[in-house]
Amino acid sequence: MKEVITSYLLSYSRKTIALEELENIAQGEGKSYLHFAELILELEEDGILECVKAKGRTIKKPQLAYSYRINQAILKDEHFNRLQRARSVxxxxxxxxxxxxxxxxxxxxxxxxxxxxxxxxxxxxxxxxxxxxxxxxxxxxxxxxxxxxxxxxxxxxxxxxxxxxxxxPVADPLMLAVDVSKRENSIHFHLIVENKTTYQGLLPALRDTEFTTLIYGSGRKILRGMDHFHEQVPLTGQHHFYYFGDLDLEGINIWSELSESIDARPAIPFYSACLTYASVAGKRNHRRVEQALANFLKYMSDEDKQKVREMFEKGHYLPQEVLKTNVLQDLWRNW
Incomplete structure (x- = not known):
């Protein structure tokens, strides 16, 4: 449980956190209140959490503060030292x-x-x-x-x-289209799209773009399917990958995991266009990975960052399908 809480605190954007929020994080771990309280007091003793005295403490024992300041410096040092020790062994x-x-x-x-x-x-x-x-x-x-x-x-x-x-690899091979007229290029651009509808909508425009391939990601299957890429597309030169998925937490998580193995950047022109449409409610069961979201937002303008944050705060999302075929193709041709 300690690692779950410290991980959450490391990516937490505010300087203080309420006890109620800490309890919510720990609920999924299936531990008793006593175990939770002892852990929070341990984090206090370590200097990671500091009691906000003005908010007071609980009556229930062990007494915990209703609000805590987060010492990010100590948190980062502790994680850093743990990794350094592991590196040595x-x-x-x-x-x-x-x-x-x-x-x-x-x-x-x-x-x-x-x-x-x-x-x-x-x-x-x-x-x-x-x-x-x-x-x-x-x-x-x-x-x-x-x-x-x-x-x-x-x-x-x-x-x-x-x-x-x-x-x-034992993963399914990639479904992709290749513009063979660009096979001699020294630099190759590749667009990965999460959904089949988007793939089919973009396919007719491939030859009119700077991209060598269009790849159908099929949700999370892309994470394994990319192992086949260089066997299926044996092209020399530099390769630059871009990813376009649903603008929801799962789509961002897929991009984040994919970018751990290849340098895949978000296809910002498509995402920015999606944000001009009204978001819809749903997909509240998706896992929110703060670091993945933070890394994704680094590629966006300040205005779009704010739109994405507000959308997720409302429990909304934007599917790729908000962009009609003609809009998709125009965006890609004019990338």
Missing amino acids: LHKRIQLDRYFQLPPVQFEQDQPYLQKISEYLQKNNLPQDRVPAPERSFELIGDEKWMTDGSGVELLKRISLWDEMRVI
Whole structure:
């Protein structure tokens, strides 16, 4: 529970947080109030949380403050030191740089797997032969489904070991269109779209754009499907990827996870056009990843950032389909 709370606090934008909000974060962990209270008092003792005296404390014991100031400096130092200690004991091939930008809970979730990968590397070094994902998965952590059904592929990409593990992907091949007239270009632009309707709407305009390919992402399938990209599109030169999905929390999460393995930027012209339409209510069950949202908003204008924040505060979203086919094609041609 501690890592869940500290992870939330690290990405929290305000300087103070109410006790009620801390309780809401902890509810999903299934722990008792006593366990929760002891943890909050521990965070007080560590200097991470500081009581706002003017708000007072609860009558219920252990007594907690109704409001706390957050010491971000100590939080960041604690996470940084934990990663530095891990770096000194794990195999040198395991790159932890990504974790300095990710919520601490991600490192905590990955740590048991990192330890097993480190033990494998210390014993065997890097593998020489290409083998199917279930075989390599079992060798690494003792679970043949870790890569195909679990988070194995994303983790290996996160620590810069996916290519070195020489895995034969078992994901479905990509559905894409290629403008062969651009195959000799030294720079290739690729547009990934989340939904099939958008893919079909944009396809006729591909030859009129600067883009070499149009790729159908099919929701989260793109996270595995991109493993086939260089085999399906064996083009030399530089590759630049852009992603356009529904303007909702899940669409942003997909982009964020995809950008961990390839340098995929949000397709801002499409997103900005979506924001000129009225948002709709729904999709309240989507998981909000603050860091993913913050990284996504960095690419937007201040005006669009505000629109997105207000939209999510209302529990609204914008599907790709708000852009009609002719609008999609005009935006792409005039990128």
